[in-house]
Amino acid sequence: MVSRRSFLTSAAGALVSAGVVARNAAAQIPEAPLTASPATEPPPAPASGPPFQPVVTLNGWSLPWRMNGDVKEFHLIAQPVVREIAPGMTAHLWGYNGQAPGPTIECVAGDRVRLFVTNQLPEYTSIHWHGVRLPHGMDGVTGLTQPPIQPGETWVYEFDMQHSGTFMYHPHADDMVQLAMGLMGSIIVHPRDPAEHAVDRDFVFLMSAYDIEPGSYTPRVHTHTDFNLWTWNSRVFPGIAPLAVRQGDRVRVRIGNLTMTNHPIHLHGHSFEVTGTDGGWVPPTARWPEATIDVGVGQMRAIEFVADAPGDWAFHCHKTHHTMNAMGHEVMTSIGVDFEEAAEKLRRLIPGYMVMGDRGMAEMASMQMELPENTLPMMTGEGPYGPIGMGGMFTVVKVRADQPPGDYTDPGWYEPPLGSMAYRSES
Template identity: 65%
Template sequence: MTNRRNFLSGAGAITGAVAAASVSKAAMAALPEPVLQARPDTMPPLAPASGRPYNPVVTLNGWTLPWRMNNGVKEFHLVAEPVVREMAPGFKAHLWGYNGQSPGPTIEVVEGDRVRIFVTNKLPEHTSIHWHGQRLPNGMDGVTGLTQPAIQPGKTFVYEFVARRPGTFMYHPHADEMTQMAMGMMGFWVTHPRGKHPLIDEVDRDFVFLLNAYDIEPGSATPKIMTMLDFNLWSWNSRVFPGIDSLNVRLNDKVRIRFGNLTMTNHPMHLHGHEFVVTGTDGGPTPRSTRWHEVTTDVAVGQMRQIEFVADEEGDWAFHCHKSHHTMNAMGHDVPTMIGVDHRDMVKKITKLVPDYMVMGERGMADMTEMEMPIPDNTVPMMGGQGPFGSVEMGGMFSVVKVRRGQKPGDYSNPGWFRHPQGTVAYEFEGQRPEPPRSRSAGAAGMPARDKSASDLEVRIRKPAGRHSGH
C-alpha cells in the first residue's frame, strides 16, 4: 500500500501495551492508520499540513512519515516488519525495516512538539525503538530490559515525549541489535527549530540519509548477520551505486546534507568541487567558532554529521566515502592480485576445459566494467554505472551532486548529465612528446657496494646435536 496522507482516525484499535504509565489510555482508543511505502525513489519533501511550519527535508531514496494531530499531539505510527528493499535495479534484499522500507521513513517534528509514536511489531521476535540522541524521559529511551519491557510480536507500544531540542537524530532498535540492525532496522529523525535560531541557518535544500552496510552473498537475498567487519555492500539508505539517486540542486542554492553512520566502521565523506562546513552533530548545532572549511569529514560509528555549502559551481560533482573499498559493490576478499602476471598461455589451456573462463585483474580491476561475463542472479556488478564519458567505475557509497543554473526552486528532478562549456573537459594530447632527460653515467652501478666479495658465498647451517635436534 502506498498512501502518504490518508489517515483514518477511526481505524480499529490494535491490542497492545503502553511503554510507560504516563501515556493515557485514551491514546490507544484509535490508532492512526500505518502509512506504507515500497518504492525506492526519492520522494518529494512532505510539506506540513498541520502543526508548526518548517522547511521539510528530502530523504535520499526515501520519504517522510505523515502524521495526524490529536488534541495538539503529533501522532505517528511505525510498523516494524520484514521488507523487500531494492538496493539497485535488478537487485533486491530481504531486510527488516519499518512501514515497507529499510531504512524506515524519516520522522520530522518541530522543537517543542509533543509527539506520540505508536510502534507495532510484526517481526518474528521482540523489538524496541531507541530514539538516538534525544532528550526524553528515561522510560521512553527504548532499551529492552533496562527502561522498558520488550515489544512482543503482534503487540503495539506507545512512546510519548516532547522534542526538546532541534537537531539531527536517528532511531533504531535496542533489542537483539546484532540481528535487527544488521537486517536494516533504522531510520532518520529531524527536529526543526521552532523559529530563527542563532546557530541554524535557513537553507534552500536539505537532504538526509543513513550510512549502512550489509554482507549479502552474490545470488542470495538475506544479509549474514554474524559479519563484523568484512561487509561487501556499503550503502546509503540501503541503496548502492548506481542505484543511489543524485542530489539535484539549483546554482547558488545553500545546501544542507545530514547523514548518520550505523555501520561498523567510520566513513570519511568527501565532496568534489566545493568546500563545506560541519554545522551540526547528533549533539546539536556546532558553535560558529568551531567551524572551518573542509572537503572531507569523518563520521564515526553511531555519529551524525550535518554539512552545509553554497552550490556555486555548476557541474556533476562526485560525493562519496573516501575509503576505496566502500565505493565498490559485492566482491570477494580472497581474490589474489594478478597485476603484471601474463598468463595468456595458461588461459588458452584452461579455456579448453572451462570455456567461460576469463582472466581477472592482470592489468587492474577496471577491465571488470567492460566484461560481459554473467553474474549470479539477484546481485549487482562490483563497479559500474554509466556516465557521459563511459563507465564511472564506482559502486557502493557513491552519488553525484548535480548543480544546475536552470534547476527551479523546489525542483528535485534529475536534470541529466552536465553539458560542459567548450574547452572545459580534459582531453588527449596528440602532439609530440619530448623525451625526458636521463643520466647515462650512473644507473644501477652508480653507488657500488663497498668491500664486495670476490666470489659467491655459500652459507651452511649445522644443527646442534642432542636435545636441540628438534629445532
C-alpha cells in the same frame, strides 16, 4: 476526525500492503511502489502543526502524522520488507512501514510526540531515539528502560522534542541482528523559528551495510565488519538518487552512520562546514572548512555548503572498497603475472575462460560479465564518458544555474562549456 482505531488500522493497511507509500495521514492513497522510481521526490509541506521546511530523504520519504489535540502522533510498524538495493538486486530486510531504512520522522522543537510502535517481526524489539534528550523510561533500551516489545504488541513512546537537530532511531534489542537487517531511520527536529538554520535544500540519508551473498536475498547477520554492500538508505549507486540543486543554493546534507565502521565522506568541487552533529548544532565560531568529513560509527554529521560551482560533482565515501558492490574478499592479486600459458590449458577444459586482473581491474568495470542471480557488478554506473567505476556509497551532486527552486528532478549529465574540459594531448 479520524478515530485512533481507524487511523491505526488504515495506516497499517495502507503502509503495510506491498510496501507502498502514504504521504500524510489525510491522504493514504497507495502511490507507486518504492522500487518503481529511484528519483528524489520534492518534500511535501507539513500537513498540520507548526511550519517547517521539510527535508528530502534520498530514496525515501517522511512519516505521516496526525495531530491529536496538541500531540503529534506517529505510527511505526517494524516488519519484514523487500528493498531494492539497485536495479537488478533486491534484499529481504527488516524495516519500518514497508521500507528499510524506515521513514524519516520530522517534527519541530517544542512538539510533543506520541510514537506508536507495532512489532510485526518474528522476535522482540524496541526503539531507541538516538541523540534525543528524553525521560529515562522513553529511551528504548530493552531490559534497562523497558521490557521488550513482543511480536504482535504495540507500545507507545511519548515525550517532548526539546532540541532541534538530526537524530536517528533504531532498536536496542538483539542489536547486532536487528541493525544488520536494516532496522533504522532518521529523525529531524526542525527549529521552532523556520528562519533559524535555514537552507535552500536539505537532504538526509543513513549509511547502512549488508552482507548478502550473490544469489541470496537475506543478509548474513553474524558478520562483524566484512560487509559486502555499503549503502546510503539501503541503496547503492547507480540506485542512489542524485542531489539536484540550483547554483547559489545553500545546501545541507545530514549523514547518519549506523554501519560498523567509519566513512570519510568526500564532496568534489566545493568546500563545506560541519554545522551539526547528533549532539546538536555546531556554533558558527567553531566551524572550519572541509572537503572530507569522517562520520564515525553511531555518529551524525550535517554539512552545509554554497553550491557555487555548476557541474556534476562526485559525492562519495573515500574508502575505495565502500564504492564497490558485492565484492569478494578472497580475490588474489595477479597484477604483473603472465597467465597466458595456464589460460591456454584451462580453455581446453572451460571454453571461453578469460584471465582477469593481470593488468588491474578497470577492464572489469566495462565488461558485461554473467552474474549470479540477484547481485550487482562490483563497479557499476555508466557516466557520459563511459563506466564510472564506482558503486556503493556514491552519488552525484548536480549543480545547475537553471534548476528551478524546489525542483529535485535529475537534470541529466552536465555539459561543460567549450574549452573547460581536460583533453587528449595530440603532441
